[in-house]
Amino acid sequence: MNLPDHHRVALDTFHYLWGRSHKPVLSIKDGDTVSFEINDVGSWQINEDWKSSDIVRFDESKLYPLAGPVFVEGANPGDALVVEIVDVSVADFGWSFIQPGFGLLEEDFKRHFLYKWDLKNKRFATFKGGIKIPLSPFCGVLGVAPRTRGFTKVGPPGSHAGNVDIRHLTAGSWIKIPVWTEGALFSTGDVHASMGDAEVCGTAIECAGTATLRFGIEKKAGLSSPEFFTLGDKRPRNGYYATTGIGPDLMEATKESVRNMVSHLAETYDLTAEEAYVLCSVVADVRIHEIVDRPNWVVGTMISKDIFQR
Numbered sequence: 001m002n003l004p005d006h007h008r009v010a011l012d013t014f015h016y017l018w019g020r021s022h023k024p025v026l027s028i029k030d031g032d033t034v035s036f037e038i039n040d041v042g043s044w045q046i047n048e049d050w051k052s053s054d055i056v057r058f059d060e061s062k063l064y065p066l067a068g069p070v071f072v073e074g075a076n077p078g079d080a081l082v083v084e085i086v087d088v089s090v091a092d093f094g095w096s097f098i099q100p101g102f103g104l105l106e107e108d109f110k111r112h113f114l115y116k117w118d119l120k121n122k123r124f125a126t127f128k129g130g131i132k133i134p135l136s137p138f139c140g141v142l143g144v145a146p147r148t149r150g151f152t153k154v155g156p157p158g159s160h161a162g163n164v165d166i167r168h169l170t171a172g173s174w175i176k177i178p179v180w181t182e183g184a185l186f187s188t189g190d191v192h193a194s195m196g197d198a199e200v201c202g203t204a205i206e207c208a209g210t211a212t213l214r215f216g217i218e219k220k221a222g223l224s225s226p227e228f229f230t231l232g233d234k235r236p237r238n239g240y241y242a243t244t245g246i247g248p249d250l251m252e253a254t255k256e257s258v259r260n261m262v263s264h265l266a267e268t269y270d271l272t273a274e275e276a277y278v279l280c281s282v283v284a285d286v287r288i289h290e291i292v293d294r295p296n297w298v299v300g301t302m303i304s305k306d307i308f309q310r
Contacts, residue, residue, distance in 0.1 A: 064154035068187030080221035094207035140190030
């Protein structure tokens with residue numbers, strides 16, 4: 001009887017683009033488990049010595065080093081690759097930044113801003129004013145080789161999954177991804193220690209880490225885009241505080257909602273606008289509350305009251 005195997009993809013094995021012609025670093029079977037050692041999303045450019053002014057030196061060509069790809073024997077076009085998240089662990093250091101021209105409120109924030117996180121506790125990270133952010137690590141990128149030939153950037157997600165940034169894909173969840181080429185050629189990366197739904201400033205708590213994933217194949221699944229299962233969130237003991245944006249343009253309503261939360265956090269908890277914006281990105285959830293009553297839609301930004309001391 002052939003038992004499932006446990007494999008490892010080392011930290012020095014990575015690539016920067018999606019492509020069907022990458023040589024696999026590993027070949028596995030249905031049911032096998034792989035531990036991926038993952039570089040941080042910026043390829044270790046940012047360290048504990050960096051200041052906000054150093055962000056101008058950030059080289060975007062080094063974004064998204066992906067661990068892999070892994071060839072899954074028996075996975076063929078038309079099938080779905082089922083990826084179970086067994087565990088995601090994080091390194092001791094993380095970062096979040098605001099970069100002009102990037103993020104939901106790019107027109108509001110014109111200065112570089114860097115916040116550095118101590119992740120040694122592994123359960124929570126401390127923000128200004130004693131605010132505690134629970135760690136809920138996941139991989140922002142999980143994907144297979146796209147259906148198109150040639151090489152494409154990691155940034156935009158697609159039917160191959162990729163940079164989906166679904167914060168709910170923590171340990172105990174799974175994602176089904178349509179297979180577009182023989183062996184699927186799965187890769188992963190972009191570990192986040194914590195992120196709010198929408199990642200509004202463009203970064204979460206970015207860090208290196210290790211993801212342990214178990215692989216299965218659903219034959220002839222016929223999926224056109226990924227599907228996933230998650231255990232969901234626990235209800236906050238102290239509830240949520242939420243701001244809204246209402247209007248006929250969904251994107252503008254979203255911006256209004258987040259702006260209102262940034263203002264609330266800054267005024268209530270003695271934060272700068274930059275600090276409040278980063279806090280929204282790593283812990284606040286942006287939700288569509290109502291989209292049926294034309295001409296106006298309602299978007300909410302929700303934040304758990306449990307993270308605050310007051």
